[in-house]
Amino acid sequence: MIMQKIWLTGLDWDDELPESLACEIRQWYIELSDLNKIKVQRCIQIEQEGELHVFVDASSDAYGTVVYSVKPQLSWSNIVAAKGKVAPLKSQSIPRMELLAAVLGLTLTLIICSALKIDISHCTFWSDSMNVLYWIHSQSRKYKTFVANRIGFIHEHTSPSQWRYVPTKENPADMTSRGIPVNDLAESVQWWHGPKFLEYGPEFWPENKFQLHEAGKIEMKRNSMNSSFIDVNTDSDFRLDPAQYSDWNHLLRISAWVHRFIDNCQVAKHERRLSPELSIHELQQAEFQIIRTAQAECFSVEYPCLLKG
Structure with a gap:
C-alpha cells in the first residue's frame, strides 16, 4: 500500500519522499525486526466432520480474505490461509471492492478444498457487506457486467445460503484490508483462531441479514431498477x-x-x-x-x- 501511494505521487526514483510517506516506511522497517514473534501453526488436520469458514473484507486501500478450519464438536478453530491484495489503481466503489474480496475468498477456498480434499459445500462464507450479500442472494443478470460476472462465478461454485453476514468488529478479514502492527498481529486471538462464535453451533452465529443500499443500487441494470x-x-x-x-x-x-x-x-x-x-x-x-x-x-x-x- 505504501508503494502504491508513492507511485500515485508521481515522484521519480531519486526524488525525496514527502515526510508523511517517509514516516510510514521507517515504521514498516522498524516492525520487520518483530516478525520473529509470529508463530504459525502449520499442522492442519481436516477430518470428515471439519468445516472451513471464510471471511472477506475490503477498504479503499486493499481487500483480503482469511480461512479457518473449524471443528464445532471440539470447540476448536485455527487459521488455514489468508491472502490480501492492494486496491486497483483505477478507483472502485467500496461495494465493488467488497465483491472483489468475496471472489478472492472463494478462489482461495477452491484451492484449499482441492489440496485438502474438502467439498466446497462444507464451507461457509462471511462478509460484513450487506450489498454484496444482497447481490449474491439475487440473480446475476439483474446487474451490470462487473457485478454480474463476479456474482455468476460465485453462483457457479457455491449456493447463496452458504454466504452469511458478520458484524465488522467480528470480521478478522478486516485486518487484511486495513493492516495491523506486527506486535498486535502476533497477539491477536481473533486473527489466529477466528471470532469466538466459530467454536459454537449455528444457533450462536450472528443474525444473517442483507439489504441493498444506495451504493449497491448503482450496479443494477436500468430495466431492473425500473422494475x-x-x-x-x-x-x-x-x-x-x-x-x-x-x-x-x-x-x-x-x-x-x-x-x-x-x-x-x-x-x-x-x-x-x-x-x-x-x-x-x-x-x-x-x-x-x-x-x-x-x-x-x-x-x-x-x-x-x-x-x-
Whole structure:
C-alpha cells in the first residue's frame, strides 16, 4: 500500500519522499525486526466432520480474505490461509471492492478444498457487506457486467445460503484490508483462531441479514431498477387477487412461488436455478411487489408522476 501511494505521487526514483510517506516506511522497517514473534501453526488436520469458514473484507486501500478450519464438536478453530491484495489503481466503489474480496475468498477456498480434499459445500462464507450479500442472494443478470460476472462465478461454485453476514468488529478479514502492527498481529486471538462464535453451533452465529443500499443500487441494470415501479393495467397484468386468499401468509408464499417460477423460466438451463425452499429475500420481494401493486392502484394519480420523476 505504501508503494502504491508513492507511485500515485508521481515522484521519480531519486526524488525525496514527502515526510508523511517517509514516516510510514521507517515504521514498516522498524516492525520487520518483530516478525520473529509470529508463530504459525502449520499442522492442519481436516477430518470428515471439519468445516472451513471464510471471511472477506475490503477498504479503499486493499481487500483480503482469511480461512479457518473449524471443528464445532471440539470447540476448536485455527487459521488455514489468508491472502490480501492492494486496491486497483483505477478507483472502485467500496461495494465493488467488497465483491472483489468475496471472489478472492472463494478462489482461495477452491484451492484449499482441492489440496485438502474438502467439498466446497462444507464451507461457509462471511462478509460484513450487506450489498454484496444482497447481490449474491439475487440473480446475476439483474446487474451490470462487473457485478454480474463476479456474482455468476460465485453462483457457479457455491449456493447463496452458504454466504452469511458478520458484524465488522467480528470480521478478522478486516485486518487484511486495513493492516495491523506486527506486535498486535502476533497477539491477536481473533486473527489466529477466528471470532469466538466459530467454536459454537449455528444457533450462536450472528443474525444473517442483507439489504441493498444506495451504493449497491448503482450496479443494477436500468430495466431492473425500473422494475421497482409497475404499470397498472387490470386487463393485461397478471397478479394474484388478495380477496381470493384466506390469510396474508398464504397469499405471500404463493406470490413468492409464482415469482420463483417466472425467474427460473428466464434462466438458461446451464445456469443455476433457484430451488428448493423459498428464501427470506424472495418472501420480502413478493411482499414488496404486493404492496407496490396496492399503492399503484390506490394512488393512481401520484404513481405515474413518480415514474416520470
